[in-house]
Amino acid sequence: MAAALTTALLALPLTACGSDDDPAPASGAAEGSGTPSRGDGASAEPSTAPSSPEPAGTTVPVYYVGDTPQGPRLFREFRRVTGDPLAAAAALVTDGNPLDPDYRTLFPGGTFTSVAVEDGVIVATRDDRDWQTPGDLSEADGALALQQLVYTLQGALQQRLPVEVRVDGEADFLFGTDTAGGVANAAPLDTLGLVNVTSPEEGASVGATLKASGVASSFEATVPWRILDADGNAVLDGFATAEGWIDKLYPWSTGIDVSALAPGDYVFEASTDDPSGGEGGGPTVDTKDFTVS
Missing domain, CATH: 2.60.40.10 (Immunoglobulins)
Structure with missing residues (x-):
């Protein structure tokens, strides 16, 4: 099923990776054309077709952390990636290299070995348990780091499916949260920058x-x-x-x-x-x- 999903995603035109959950940006170097509304709170944005050919790839939304009067919240960037959009989006979260210097990631480096959809759940696989507990993260930051991953993978997939992290084939914790059965996206107005x-x-x-x-x-x-x-x-x-x-x-x-x-x-x-x-x-x-x- 995972292979079929990847093939289907890569076959989509660039305009599609902005779904009703995360429409692609209206302008800029990494844009795709917009698509209708998003269920977590951002509806359709107007789009402008690029005036010159764009490089091959897929535009995906990636969520990073920024400071607000309500405390740290998630902010979205659109990035052009090649290969499997789910795996590429996850790598952008963990690499922590946003374009905007006001943004950051809460992930302490590391990688996911694979990301796929199985039985209605987005499964992100790790090869160790380094992120099982928050470590230096506070409980609140650990929860927000998990939501970084959830919102990003849901946006890349264009579906609000829960996210489960696995190690050695078994559901595991991520920053102190048990992900067994999948973690849903938290309420947008409590999670996203306003x-x-x-x-x-x-x-x-x-x-x-x-x-x-x-x-x-x-x-x-x-x-x-x-x-x-x-x-x-x-x-x-x-x-x-x-x-x-x-x-x-x-x-x-x-x-x-x-x-x-x-x-x-x-x-x-x-x-x-x-x-x-x-x-x-x-x-x-x-x-x-x-x-x-």
């Missing part, structure tokens, strides 16, 4: 128009944004409107005229709206460095 920038991607180069997009759960669906210069000064600001709020993360997008900006390096910043004026810990913020060419 705003996440999909486009521009970290390090993107843009022309006269910056196409910004992402997902958010923000007060009254308002997503404030700013563009900062190299000194941290805001040179442009505005807001986007998401497709909803309260119950999950919803897509937002906007086009920004940057033709008046001098060529150079800038930061795009999106945040949740904060009607409390900071009394609740302040807004969740996600940033991406980009260049105006």
Whole structure:
């Protein structure tokens, strides 16, 4: 069954690895075209077909950890991989090499020897028990590290199947959690960053128009944004409107005229709206460095 699944996944067009669970990004070097809504809180994002041929491979969502007023949460990056997308996505989690320097992984290195689907469960196999207990991780960080793996593999597969870790053919613990029977994804609003920038991607180069997009759960669906210069000064600001709020993360997008900006390096910043004026810990913020060419 695992071999058949891998073959089927690799046969999918690049536009498919953004399913209703994790739509592919709207723009950027590692993008695929978007697809409809995601069940964990990020619905469909608008897509733009690439203007030049893209390298062979598959675009997969990979979840990393970033800091928020609510504590560490998961943020999504889209990465282009070759070979088995499940195994490649798992390797990106454990390697801990996100494009965005504000993100990190909680995994202490190591690898999974294989990842496959068996009887409705995503099975990630280890060859030792190094990650059986949290080690230097707190209980909360261990649980979030497990969710990094769960959300990433579910996104790569495009199905919300539970994840089980095995050693020597038997279900095992991961960072102190028994994975026997499979671990489900935790509630999105308790696990994901409440705003996440999909486009521009970290390090993107843009022309006269910056196409910004992402997902958010923000007060009254308002997503404030700013563009900062190299000194941290805001040179442009505005807001986007998401497709909803309260119950999950919803897509937002906007086009920004940057033709008046001098060529150079800038930061795009999106945040949740904060009607409390900071009394609740302040807004969740996600940033991406980009260049105006």
